[in-house]
Amino acid sequence: MSLDKPYKNIPGTTIFDAEMASKGFHLNQFCMSLMKAENREKFKADEKAYLDEWPMTEEQKQAVLARDYNAMMATGGNIYFLAKIFSSDGLSFQFAAATMTGMSQPEYAEMMLNGGRKLGSPLNLEGFKNGKD
Amino acid sequence: MAKINAGVATSHVPAIGAAIDLKKTGEEYWQPLFKGYEYVKEWVKDAKPDVVVLIYNDHASAFDANLVPTFAIATGAEFKPADEGWGPRPVPNVMGHPQLASHIAQSVIQDDFDLTVVNTLDVDHGLTVPLSLVFGEPENWPCKVIPIAVNVVLYPVPSGNRCYQLGKAIRKAVESYDEDLNVQIWGTGGMSHQLQGPRAGLINKDFDNAFLDRIIDDAEGLASMPHINYVEQAGSEGIELVMWLVMRGALHNQVEVKKRFYHVPASNTAVGHLVLENKTSEE
Numbered sequence: 001m002s003l004d005k006p007y008k009n010i011p012g013t014t015i016f017d018a019e020m021a022s023k024g025f026h027l028n029q030f031c032m033s034l035m036k037a038e039n040r041e042k043f044k045a046d047e048k049a050y051l052d053e054w055p056m057t058e059e060q061k062q063a064v065l066a067r068d069y070n071a072m073m074a075t076g077g078n079i080y081f082l083a084k085i086f087s088s089d090g091l092s093f094q095f096a097a098a099t100m101t102g103m104s105q106p107e108y109a110e111m112m113l114n115g116g117r118k119l120g121s122p123l124n125l126e127g128f129k130n131g132k133d
Numbered sequence: 134m135a136k137i138n139a140g141v142a143t144s145h146v147p148a149i150g151a152a153i154d155l156k157k158t159g160e161e162y163w164q165p166l167f168k169g170y171e172y173v174k175e176w177v178k179d180a181k182p183d184v185v186v187l188i189y190n191d192h193a194s195a196f197d198a199n200l201v202p203t204f205a206i207a208t209g210a211e212f213k214p215a216d217e218g219w220g221p222r223p224v225p226n227v228m229g230h231p232q233l234a235s236h237i238a239q240s241v242i243q244d245d246f247d248l249t250v251v252n253t254l255d256v257d258h259g260l261t262v263p264l265s266l267v268f269g270e271p272e273n274w275p276c277k278v279i280p281i282a283v284n285v286v287l288y289p290v291p292s293g294n295r296c297y298q299l300g301k302a303i304r305k306a307v308e309s310y311d312e313d314l315n316v317q318i319w320g321t322g323g324m325s326h327q328l329q330g331p332r333a334g335l336i337n338k339d340f341d342n343a344f345l346d347r348i349i350d351d352a353e354g355l356a357s358m359p360h361i362n363y364v365e366q367a368g369s370e371g372i373e374l375v376m377w378l379v380m381r382g383a384l385h386n387q388v389e390v391k392k393r394f395y396h397v398p399a400s401n402t403a404v405g406h407l408v409l410e411n412k413t414s415e416e
Contacts, residue, residue, distance in 0.1 A: 006361045007288070012332030013369050017288040021198060028198040035194075035218055070330060079329045079370075080193040080286055087218030093147065094400050097333040108334060112398040116325075116336025119366060123331040130330070 012123040014070075014130040016078040024076020027064070030054045031081040040088045069100050074129045102126065135233065135307045135314035139180055140380045140388070141173065142348070142407040143266055145189060145321045147258040148400035150222055153265050166404060169394035170266045173408050176391060177267050182317040184230050184277045186237070186303060187260055188379045189321045190285045192217070194257035201287045202249035204299065206241075207280040208234040215255035224261050224270075230277040233310055237279065240306030246299050248281075256280055263321045266406075285322065285373045289360065296375045297356035300382020307383075320380025322373030324395075325366075326402035335368040336403045341395060344374060345405060349390055352381040370402075387412040 007015040014020070021028070030051065033039045043050040051061045063071035064085065072082055079096075086096045098108035102124035111117060149166065152158055158167045194215040196202065209229050214221040238250050260280055268275060281303075284290055291299075300318070307316050324344065327335040344367075347355040356378050363372045392408035 007364050010332070010365055010369075012330045013327065013364070014330055015288050015364065015369060016286065021201075021287055025198050028193070032193065032197045035216060073329055078193070078198075078286060081198065083193070084218050092400075093328060097328050097401050100329060101331050101333050111334055112336075112401060115338070115397050116401075116403065117327075117332065117334040119335065119337050119340075125331050128331050 008130070012125055012128060014073040020076045021078070022076070024060075024078065026054050026056045027060045027072065027075065027077050028081040030056060030064075031077070031084040034084040034088045043088065067099070069096055070128055073100075135184075135310040135312060135316050137186075137304055137307050137316045137318050137383050138411055139182075139317050140384045140407070140409045141263070141267060141317060141319045142377045142380055142405065142409075143263050143319070143321055144323055144399065144402060144404040144406070145259045145262040146399040146402045146404065147217070147262065149404075150258045150262040150265060153270065154223055166396050166399055169396055169404070169406060172392045173267050173406070174269055176408055180317070181315065182276045183314045184233060184279060184316045186279045186281060186307070186316060186318045186383070187263065187321070188281050188283060188319060188376045189259035189263070190373060190376065191282050192257055192259055193286070195255050196282070201284050202251070202282065203284045203291055204246065205249040205251045205282040206234055206238050207251050207254045207282070208238060209252045209254060212254050212256045212278075212280065214261055215257040217257055222258065222261050224265060225273050227256055227260065227264070227274060227278045227280070230279055233277075233307070233314065234279045236310050237303060237306040240309060241299065241302040244302045244305065246302050251282075254280060254282075259321060263319055281379070283376050283379065285375065290372055290375060292360070293356040293358055293375050293378050296378040297352065297382040300379040300384075303379070304383040318380045318383040320377035322376045323367070323371060324374060324403040324405040325368050325371045327368030328370050328401055330369075332368070334401060336397055337366050337368070337371075338395075338397065338403070340366045340371075341403050341405055345393060345395065345407065348377055348381050348407070349388065349409070352378065356382075384409060385411040
């Protein structure tokens with residue numbers, strides 16, 4: 001019997017459950033390694049070579065190189081782990097969140113100042129996968 | 134006998150910690166938010182807790198993907214602020230209360246709440262931002278803190294009801310501790326926010342305000358709200374709000390609201406804050 005996972009159907013949203021955590025384990029552990037300054041330096045010096053030290057899928061590595069956060073989420077990344085990548089890049093949570101919505105950061109910041117995204121408002125779902133397909 | 138006398142709920146947005154640390158609290162963007170915390174800063178000077186049981190979640194700081202405890206209680210004597218990728222926050226180390234923490238662990242595990250016991254724990258913004266919001270920027274935190282970490286990152290997280298019942302078990306544990314201690318319980322995280330995917334930026338003021346109403350007057354009913362309602366209506370990270378139910382479960386059924394505050398936005402997040410005191414009539 002399969003388990004009920006009603007959260008799979010929420011638009012524009014990837015829920016990090018045990019199944020996703022299993023897919024994303026090495027991606028997320030790579031992210032954790034960036035909490036050490038020496039690893040951040042190694043990663044910045046040669047991103048591809050550093051990623052190749054981890055048993056991640058090619059798709060995951062490409063998503064990291066492209067800083068495609070939606071693609072990282074779809075392959076099992078979790079936002080609090082992925083935060084180590086954009087922090088290493090010197091970028092904020094708001095920057096990363098904006099890139100996932102298809103909005104520019106100023107547009108996104110303006111939306112937040114105006115009270116945030118309203119429930120049911122239209123989403124830019126072009127190319128979005130929530131990892132469940 | 135030790136006793137839980139009051140509860141505090143607050144969001145723990147990392148950008149709030151950054152605003153404090155970078156001396157930006159006077160900026161136009163942040164002023165309305167910090168004004169909402171002026172009350173609690175005064176209140177806590179009189180309330181003077183000896184110990185705060187602080188319910189929070191770790192954000193991939195102390196626990197990596199290898200180990201995800203659903204509930205963990207920290208029994209260590211001292212906890213360092215975690216380096217979350219941009220250096221640790223410049224705040225004092227957090228002093229634990231190993232004896233009371235061990236007593237709570239013993240009591241709640243015997244009550245069927247199988248908490249993970251952890252000793253060394255670097256505490257991230259989830260724990261230190263609430264301390265800064267309530268105590269400001271002291272040289273040392275003015276009380277002991279027992280961190281209780283709740284997994285709200287990896288689904289499924291514990292249910293609202295499980296959190297609420299854990300709060301009740303914590304109350305029972307504290308009240309069976311012999312030393313006279315003035316204990317507070319704090320619940321942190323939330324309110325509505327989503328940090329990921331095309332739906333990032335979601336805020337739901339109606340949901341948040343209804344949550345604030347119900348956690349005061351209908352906590353038991355609120356505890357039965359399923360996860361899907363949080364995720365659908367308050368965003369994927371809005372699920373952090375279940376941690377407020379641990380705080381509420383540890384208080385009396387009847388509480389007095391000393392402060393209620395709500396503000397949008399702090400970065401990506403809606404900020405909620407409550408100061409609740411037990412009504413003295415109930416034992």
